[in-house]
Amino acid sequence: MPKFDAIIIGAGQAGPPLAASLTKAGMKVAMVERHLFGGTCVNTGCIPTKTLIASAYAAQMARRAAFYGVTLQGEVAVDMKAVKARKDTVSGASRTGVEKMLRTMENCTVYTGHARFESPTTIRVSNEANDLLEAPKIFLNVGARAVIPQLPGIDQIDYLTNTSMLALDTLPRHLVIVGGSYIGIEFGQMYRRFGSEVTIVEKGPRLVAHEDEDISAAIKEILEKEGIHIQLNAECIHFRKDASDPEQPNVVGTTCSEADPDIRGSHVLLAIGRKPNTDDLALDKAGVAFDEHGYITIDDHLRTNVPGIFALGDCNGKGGFTHTSYNDFEIAAANLIDNDPRKVSDRIPCYALYCDPPLGRVGMTEAQVRKTGKPALMGTRPMTRVGRAVEKGESQGFMKILVDAESKKILGASLLGIGCDEAVHCLLDVMYADAPYTTIQRAVHIHPTVSELIPTVLGDLKPLA
Numbered sequence: 356m357p358k359f360d361a362i363i364i365g366a367g368q369a370g371p372p373l374a375a376s377l378t379k380a381g382m383k384v385a386m387v388e389r390h391l392f393g394g395t396c397v398n399t400g401c402i403p404t405k406t407l408i409a410s411a412y413a414a415q416m417a418r419r420a421a422f423y424g425v426t427l428q429g430e431v432a433v434d435m436k437a438v439k440a441r442k443d444t445v446s447g448a449s450r451t452g453v454e455k456m457l458r459t460m461e462n463c464t465v466y467t468g469h470a471r472f473e474s475p476t477t478i479r480v481s482n483e484a485n486d487l488l489e490a491p492k493i494f495l496n497v498g499a500r501a502v503i504p505q506l507p508g509i510d511q512i513d514y515l516t517n518t519s520m521l522a523l524d525t526l527p528r529h530l531v532i533v534g535g536s537y538i539g540i541e542f543g544q545m546y547r548r549f550g551s552e553v554t555i556v557e558k559g560p561r562l563v564a565h566e567d568e569d570i571s572a573a574i575k576e577i578l579e580k581e582g583i584h585i586q587l588n589a590e591c592i593h594f595r596k597d598a599s600d601p602e603q604p605n606v607v608g609t610t611c612s613e614a615d616p617d618i619r620g621s622h623v624l625l626a627i628g629r630k631p632n633t634d635d636l637a638l639d640k641a642g643v644a645f646d647e648h649g650y651i652t653i654d655d656h657l658r659t660n661v662p663g664i665f666a667l668g669d670c671n672g673k674g675g676f677t678h679t680s681y682n683d684f685e686i687a688a689a690n691l692i693d694n695d696p697r698k699v700s701d702r703i704p705c706y707a708l709y710c711d712p713p714l715g716r717v718g719m720t721e722a723q724v725r726k727t728g729k730p731a732l733m734g735t736r737p738m739t740r741v742g743r744a745v746e747k748g749e750s751q752g753f754m755k756i757l758v759d760a761e762s763k764k765i766l767g768a769s770l771l772g773i774g775c776d777e778a779v780h781c782l783l784d785v786m787y788a789d790a791p792y793t794t795i796q797r798a799v800h801i802h803p804t805v806s807e808l809i810p811t812v813l814g815d816l817k818p819l820a
């Protein structure tokens with residue numbers, strides 16, 4: 356049986372850099388990947404979607420050309436085959452890069468196949484040789500996949516997920532998206548801009564329910580302005596096939612009331628959440644504990660309940676983003692190699708929603724701050740009063756920053772506007788520095804940028820009523 360110092364299962368966002376660090380530290384490592392190197396982000400997540408969003412943005416800017424005084428001849432047309440080809444090139448280059456790095460890494464042996472535990476220290480790989488590998492340390496970086504809800508009629512229709520959606524190279528006539536959160540919104544705006552009719556169906560009373568209500572409302576307005584239909588409070592989602600309209604055979608019912616008309620679509624995308632890939636790892640054979648949603652239970656140093664077994668990335672339920680998975684790698688490597696006790700709880704929550712304009716988020720929402728009952732200050736500014744946004748002709752959205760009234764530390768921010776996925780980092784960095792907001796309020800930022808208004812917003816804080 357091949358013996359290693361460490362086995363890594365899953366070549367996602369944490370596994371490959373961890374393999375590099377462990378081998379550099381002199382360890383003999385086995386990397387097991389069952390499908391595409393680079394995992395979700397590279398193949399079916401961030402990279403392909405943001406590449407497509409760039410094409411959609413180009414189409415939108417072309418449509419708005421006259422606003423900028425630019426004349427185009429004829430209608431703006433989108434070549435979906437070319438759009439997909441560009442996405443495949445960008446995503447493919449990244450996947451090939453990860454695979455090449457692993458296969459040429461000294462002291463790293465790559466196994467292709469599905470890995471399952473046989474015991475706390477052995478892993479069976481479902482490849483031709485049916486390899487059984489042994490190591491005292493095993494790192495799980497197995498990621499997550501789209502949830503397929505068991506809603507009435509789901510088996511009758513041909514639904515898409517984020518994965519199959521990315522294989523399309525034609526334009527859906529009417530894309531009906533079930534789920535009004537990050538994935539649904541990004542695909543929805545992108546396909547509307549490509550030229551599809553788009554309807555987003557959301558069970559709850561608003562989009563992106565865990566953001567503040569004003570953010571949900573602003574995003575809804577932005578999407579509706581582009582002609583996206585949004586059906587909220589769809590408390591009784593069900594499906595049926597109706598071949599009487601062969602171009603739009605998929606029917607989505609949203610309420611159980613006969614009065615509400617069903618929605619007919621050519622395509623249906625399910626975007627209602629993710630579940631960890633932990634149900635097919637034979638975790639029971641190793642005795643690894645997981646919660647009721649399948650997330651592997653870890654401590655602040657990514658250790659599971661079984662000594663020597665660690666869980667990183669989406670499968671531990673502590674992040675759900677590429678940057679959190681990569682940070683898990685950094686924490687694992689710091690603890691194991693550098694004797695540096697970095698912890699998961701050191702992380703400040705941050706992420707972006709890549710609608711256009713994007714939402715940059717850090718720390719607490721206003722609702723969360725209010726819930727603490729602690730005295731707080733808030734500063735806001737519409738993007739119509741941000742010079743850079745006005746100059747660019749992209750002034751939708753607003754910025755909102757919350758500060759602890761006593762400590763003067765930044766508690767959180769929601770920045771919805773052009774460039775806000777970048778501008779939010781000046782707040783994030785001050786929070787990591789554990790400095791008061793006055794540090795950045797006195798900083799001189801470059802003109803003209805979106806970030807230059809952050810000190811201005813902080814200079815005009817008002818008590819949270």
Ligand SMILES: Cc1cc2nc3c(=O)[nH]c(=O)nc-3n(C[C@H](O)[C@H](O)[C@H](O)COP(=O)(O)OP(=O)(O)OC[C@H]3O[C@@H](n4cnc5c(N)ncnc54)[C@H](O)[C@@H]3O)c2cc1C
Nearest residue numbers: 365367368389394395396400470497498668669675676677
């Ligand atoms: C549409 C979409 C858009 C997204 N956009 C963003 C974004 O803009 N920004 C962001 O930060 N995040 C985004 N995400 C989330 C991000 O992609 C994930 O959080 C990130 O990829 C998680 O990485 P990971 O390392 O946990 O696992 P993954 O990248 O999912 O990798 C897991 C790997 O493990 C392999 N594997 C699983 N089980 C086994 C097994 N038993 N044996 C062997 N191999 C196995 C899989 O094949 C896969 O390669 C997006 C996700 C989606 C779906």
